[in-house]
Every structure is written in C-alpha cells, then in structure tokens.
Amino acid sequence: MAAAYTIRPYRHRQDTAAILRLIRRELVPLSHTPIGREALTDRALTARIRQGRTLVADGQDGEVKGFVHFMVTSRPNVPALLQIDMLAVEPDSRGQGIGSALLREAELYGRSRRCTAASLFVDEGNDRAHLFYLRAGYRAIQYWPSLRCRELYKPLFPDI
Template sequence: MRRIRYRGHRPDDLPTLVRLIRTELMPMSHTVSPDDPVVLAGLPERFDSGRTIVAAPEVGSPIGFVHFGEIHGLLHIDMLVVDPLSRGTGIGLELMRRAEREGTLHGSLMAVLFVDDVNEKARRFYAREGYEPVRHFPDLKVTQWTKSLQPSGQ
C-alpha cells in the first residue's frame, strides 16, 4: 500500500528524488546532463523553493513525486516523476491532482509546466489531463503547457 505525503518525513527522500531526476528527467533534457555537478548541487535549494509531494510505500523510499509552487496566480509544476516500475498505477495522476488542488487552495487560477519535446509519454499524459501546449521553445526543445484551474463556467 502506498501513501501520499510531503517530502522530508524520511532521511532518504532527497537522495531518492535526486536519483529519479537523474535517471528519468535529465536524460530527456536538451540543456542538462545527469552528471552536471552544478545542477545536482542546486537540487536541494530547488526543492526548498517550493513544495514536494511524494508517493511512497508505507515502508520504503519514494516511488514518485511532484514538485510545484505558486506565484502570481499561477501554479508552476516544476517536476513530476514516477519510477518506471510504478508507472501505469495512477500515481502520477494522483500526484498531479494533489498539486492542482493545492494550487487552487492557494489562489492559483492556472497551471503551467514545461515538457521536453522527446517526452512523448508526458505529452500524452498532460493532454489527457486537460493541459494544452501554448508555446514551443525550439532552442531548449521544450513546450510550455497550461491548464485552467477554474471550475467550468467561470
């Protein structure tokens, strides 16, 4: 059984999240390398600049997480990662919906995120969840996606 909780309740949270970033996100990035010491050194501060919700078994390390923050009415989804062995179980969807709910509670009217062009699975996931591509950045090989967080009809 898994539970959803905030990052930081266990000492192995940060190393596990960094491993997931290195193995699942960074290889898709056009702009960073999984072994870039500057990027890796900045991850603890990056996590401290927002909130992180993790999915983890009752006993054990995180198997997924979403990192996000709010600014000027926007919910910025910074990272969403699920361990490959746990994909297809609804964890990513649950984490995303938790982040969107928190954004709404903090006054965000819209969610925004960026997806690497090569990450076709993520593109399909976000499209299914109501996100729309709004701007492509060819030099970075990423696309910005947005979704209204306002209830329909408002």
C-alpha cells in the same frame, strides 16, 4: 481496491536521496537544455526541491515511488499561477495512478492558493509525459525552440 501508495509532504532526511536518483535517472536524460554541473550537485538540487513544495508517493514498502515539485508564482496585478517544476515516477511503478494522484494533489494545492491556472514544460521527445499531461487536461500553448520544450497550460477553475 486500496491504493498501493500514499501521497505525503516531502521529508528532507528521508526522501532526498530517492528524489535525487529519480531526477538524475528519469528527468535529466530527457532534457535538451544544457545543464551545468553546478545545477546537478546534491546541494543545488536539494535547494531547488526546498523551494516551493514537494509531495512524495510512498509505496506500501515505504519506498519513494514518485514525486512532484511545484511552486506558486505571483506578481502584482497578475493572477497566481501554479508552476509544475518536476514530476517523476519510478519506471516499475508507472501505470498505477501515482503520477495522476501527485498531479491532482499539486493542482488542489494551487487551487487552495487561488491559482487560476497551472503551467509546465515538457521536453521535446518526451511523448509519454506529453500524452500524460494531455490526458490530465493540459494543452500545449507554445513551443520554445531555445529550450526544445513545449509549454502546457491548464485552467484550474475552468468555469470562471
């Protein structure tokens, strides 16, 4: 059976409104971190999306079904790290492998940039996301009480 979605790079004019809706509807309500109004403006969120890389899952109808935003961070004498910043899938599109496909593509990108591992944060209480990442091979390495988040980590080259 063919996938009912396609993963492609973010297109600013075409995708921004749908991604902003997903962020505000699916991610912001789960966050315990105080978020200033300035950080939630269209301008600030769009600027954040444009930093790093964003991939979008399109449905057969051409509608955005989900997205992942990630960055490669590197410092001198430290291996590069893939930082998964945001991943969200429309509620009516969950369970179709979209989130897993988006995460796989982000990890492939990280490997192509010689990232040795991937890291991300999951908000306390977001058990669905926590289980999703555990099934994808991530493990909790630290709890950040000030953020009320778990930090998860996955080696991208496990045999090295």
